[in-house]
């Protein structure tokens with residue numbers, strides 16, 4: 001995975017840093033991000049568009065992993081940013097990210113969040129529903145400002161992925177239905193509104209998608225509508241946002257195509273279809289999250305207790321679990337892992353990796369082929385960079401892990417480990433405390 005390999009001590013290294021040293025220095029569980037790999041992915045997307053001669057904005061979907069350092073890295077690479085809440089927006093602004101390159105998503109943005117975004121002067125609101133459109137309009141009027149918007153549509157595409165991360169189908173909480181007149185009504189509304197500047201359409205069909213067919217079908221449906229709307233309203237879309245969702249390889253069963261191939265395939269078709277309809281090629285926006293950071297993240301855990309269930313399985317428990325990675329419990333997500341202090345040792349056992357939370361479903365990996373492990377060994381779980389730390393929680397009042405960035409042999413702490421004191425920060429006692 002990425003720049004991981006083994007050093008002369010036989011330890012797993014990431015970004016040329018010894019993971020056992022990292023575990024010693026920062027403690028476990030620890031999230032380790034391979035910065036070179038994130039840069040490579042970011043450049044890969046940008047260069048593909050350049051090679052195709054298509055003007056584009058690659059917006060990192062910061063829900064996958066947001067922190068000040070992460071946003072600064074995205075800024076260094078010249079990408080744009082997708083935020084979905086006041087919290088993500090605030091993080092971006094505090095990181096010094098240029099507001100003009102921020103796109104604001106969400107199916108229930110509050111008046112406070114919209115106000116904050118207008119005050120910062122963000123680049124674009126991706127409007128999800130009529131309530132939001134009215135709210136945005138009235139807030140713009142009050143402030144005497146104009147907001148640029150995209151209309152989010154649901155094109156009625158069923159992508160093949162887990163139900164919880166499907167978003168483009170008709171029966172979805174997101175967006176205006178493209179086919180029953182809703183999207184057209186939204187278009188009309190936006191075009192007749194002095195406070196709103198309609199830049200174009202957005203859709204996102206789902207996440208962890210391995211094929212380009214769904215993206216192309218969604219684009220086809222949107223382009224068909226754009227052609228109709230061009231006729232009827234002389235509306236020209238400046239932007240076509242195709243969302244994120246490009247899949248990555250968590251285990252060898254996963255068969256995604258290379259990130260740049262997704263773009264090449266999809267954009268080739270978009271160009272062709274726009275040409276067929278006699279429409280000008282709009283600026284293309286995409287919003288990758290997982291495919292930018294997913295395989296750049298590795299979680300290090302310390303192995304503790306074991307339990308044998310004779311003839312059935314061996315449970316090996318680590319010092320984290322669903323509190324730092326809820327994806328296995330929530331989506332039945334699969335991961336690969338090795339023992340970081342001997343990644344090349346023969347994987348002659350099969351064990352199931354349990355977390356430490358009081359919940360039977362707190363299992364990280366079932367039936368993992370692994371080398372002989374003992375308490376104190378470090379387990380490295382790969383591909384945890386997207387929706388891992390981002391979905392971490394304090395179940396059982398377990399403190400959230402620390403996060404380090406590694407690159408060219410150097411490590412830097414980018415999120416501190418939570419302390420027990422941090423866990424009490426918001427508590428208001430009934431009585432005087434000790």
Ligand code: LLP
Pocket residue numbers: 061064082105165167204206207208243244245246287288289290291327331386387
């Ligand atoms: N754009 C929109 C509008 C989205 O809703 C999402 C993800 C993305 C972009 C980025 O998708 P990506 O490239 O990361 O697939 N927690 C789930 C994933 C939820 C995705 C939600 N939306 C997981 O852990 O798999």
